[in-house]
């Protein structure tokens with residue numbers, strides 16, 4: 001099968017083709033696993049963290065990709081929930097405890113980091129971590145829901161807002177533009193304020209229904225009850241804290257932060273940014289329960305992902321465009 005592999009950790013500032021197209025054997029599903037013929041795989045910011053070693057793959061070479069959609073091609077003997085031909089998705093957790101806090105388990109294994117993922121024609125997964133895709137969505141529309149959408153759902157739950165509360169989003173990429181649609185559905189009386197560093201992204205946020213969009217360092221016209229940070233940087237986190245009302249909550253929706261602007265943390269003033277019972281909460285990994293709850297809600301809305309498509313062999317181009325923020329919305333490989 002054709003697959004894009006990551007042979008080793010590299011710096012994307014020095015290397016613009018970290019992945020290589022190779023031919024690999026089709027994986028053989030174990031007794032409780034299904035083999036998927038992959039049709040679409042989303043490109044997630046976490047792939048950049050894997051390529052640059054901020055979250056280290058368990059083996060090399062590794063096939064990245066954890067927003068996977070495809071049809072079941074073969075079944076292990078003990079699989080009972082699925083049949084050949086079913087259309088399913090796979091997310092970030094490839095294997096864990098199955099409990100409600102499985103995303104916090106030290107033993108959880110990540111798709112496309114600890115085991116091969118969806119930047120390939122085939123992949124396998126245990127049936128407990130595969131999800132039926134609602135008919136509402138095409139394969140391409142469904143792919144970003146498996147991570148960007150589902151982690152947004154988890155972040156919104158952790159934001160702990162009530163309908164009518166004011167919500168901020170700092171960063172407005174693949175995940176946040178889905179969170180905005182989710183927030184409009186779950187909290188119809190809540191206004192959404194967006195912070196983004198470039199005008200095109202702010203315009204996109206206003207088109208999508210944000211009531212206000214400003215630069216990362218701007219003050220919002222109202223103090224906000226909660227803000228979700230989907231950026232890899234520190235400045236948006238520090239600036240978001242100022243925009244919270246007393247007892248407001250900042251939810252950091254990122255697996256890793258990058259170090260490029262870490263010095264910005266020195267601007268943190270206890271009095272301005274943290275005092276008045278403000279909280280910071282990080283999002284860990286998405287549970288299978290999050291995905292099972294989120295997909296029917298996404299179908300009811302129905303959420304529409306802004307998607308740019310690439311061929312499998314263009315994965316490096318998609319990753320660089322993600323890193324340098326040159327294309328808005330989500331990115332999906334067609335396989």
Ligand SMILES: [Zn+2]
Nearest residue numbers: 044046147148
């Ligand atoms: Zn992801």
